[in-house]
Amino acid sequence: MRALSSEELLQAWEQGLNLSGAERALILLGAAGRDSPEEDPAQYSVGERDARLLTLREWTFGPEVSAVTQCPKCSDALELNFRVGDLRARGAERTPMPARPPAPLALEDGDYSVKFRLPNSHDLRALQSASDVAVKRDERILQRCLLEATCRGESIAVAQLPETLVAAVSERMTEADPQADVELALECYHCRHQWGEHFEIDSFFWTEIHAWASRMLNEVHQLASAYGWSETEILSLSSLRRNLYLNLIAE
Numbered sequence: 001m002r003a004l005s006s007e008e009l010l011q012a013w014e015q016g017l018n019l020s021g022a023e024r025a026l027i028l029l030g031a032a033g034r035d036s037p038e039e040d041p042a043q044y045s046v047g048e049r050d051a052r053l054l055t056l057r058e059w060t061f062g063p064e065v066s067a068v069t070q071c072p073k074c075s076d077a078l079e080l081n082f083r084v085g086d087l088r089a090r091g092a093e094r095t096p097m098p099a100r101p102p103a104p105l106a107l108e109d110g111d112y113s114v115k116f117r118l119p120n121s122h123d124l125r126a127l128q129s130a131s132d133v134a135v136k137r138d139e140r141i142l143q144r145c146l147l148e149a150t151c152r153g154e155s156i157a158v159a160q161l162p163e164t165l166v167a168a169v170s171e172r173m174t175e176a177d178p179q180a181d182v183e184l185a186l187e188c189y190h191c192r193h194q195w196g197e198h199f200e201i202d203s204f205f206w207t208e209i210h211a212w213a214s215r216m217l218n219e220v221h222q223l224a225s226a227y228g229w230s231e232t233e234i235l236s237l238s239s240l241r242r243n244l245y246l247n248l249i250a251e
Contacts, residue, residue: 001032001052002061002218004236006216013213018205025053025202028209032056045102045118047089047179050201054179057205058084061212067204070187073193087199088179102210104147105172109165112156116169118177138170145173155225222249 004012012031022242029041029052041049065087067080104116123144127137143158150156158166174181183196216235219242223234226249232241 004032013209021202022121024206026121033062042121045120045177047177051179053201053205054084071193074191076190087182107168112165114153116145119145134199138166142169173228
């Protein structure tokens with residue numbers, strides 16, 4: 001995996017405009033992994049995917065992260081400032097190594113036994129398009145990731161598993177893939193209320209890319225209008241040189 005050029009980032013942004021968050025993440029990782037075509041980002045576990053998105057985000061916009069949220073108690077705005085490293089699960093690599101398929105996991109509960117894999121982007125896309133809202137999310141994930149389920153040695157369906165085992169599978173998935181579930185511990189400056197808020201790097205990173213792309217296209221328009229340069233020529237300039245030329249135009 002490598003950092004994306006400004007032109008590659010704009011192309012990824014354009015391709016993902018009308019797609020889901022899971023598909024946008026795959027476009028970004030696919031563009032960053034073109035030098036390793038043997039790897040399929042859709043096969044990464046969700047935690048592996050998010051770890052790589054964190055690294056790509058750091059390469060693109062730097063290690064500092066700024067965000068704004070709202071206190072659920074007093075509704076005041078809360079400004080957040082932290083570093084990408086603060087979001088990494090323990091043991092996560094800053095520079096990703098070639099991905100290896102995670103080994104299957106197994107659990108037992110009395111007479112029941114299950115073998116399953118970790119969820120990946122294929123599963124996320126299927127969950128986003130699922131129409132059966134009556135089935136709980138944990139059960140839908142297990143339906144996708146179940147490799148084997150037995151009761152006293154006989155094969156059974158997910159619906160026949162006890163709820164305690166389904167919950168245990170969800171907990172085991174989180175333990176085995178901690179980067180997939182990042183929660184920020186927050187405290188309101190004003191009312192001192194404390195709460196946890198889930199951080200989704202795919203949607204957060206895309207919001208940053210969208211704002212960057214809008215700003216970049218405006219800069220391209222100004223410089224192209226003033227100097228007649230092509231988009232490719234403008235995007236190849238460093239941000240420092242672009243800003244210097246923009247300042248000259250404004251004088």
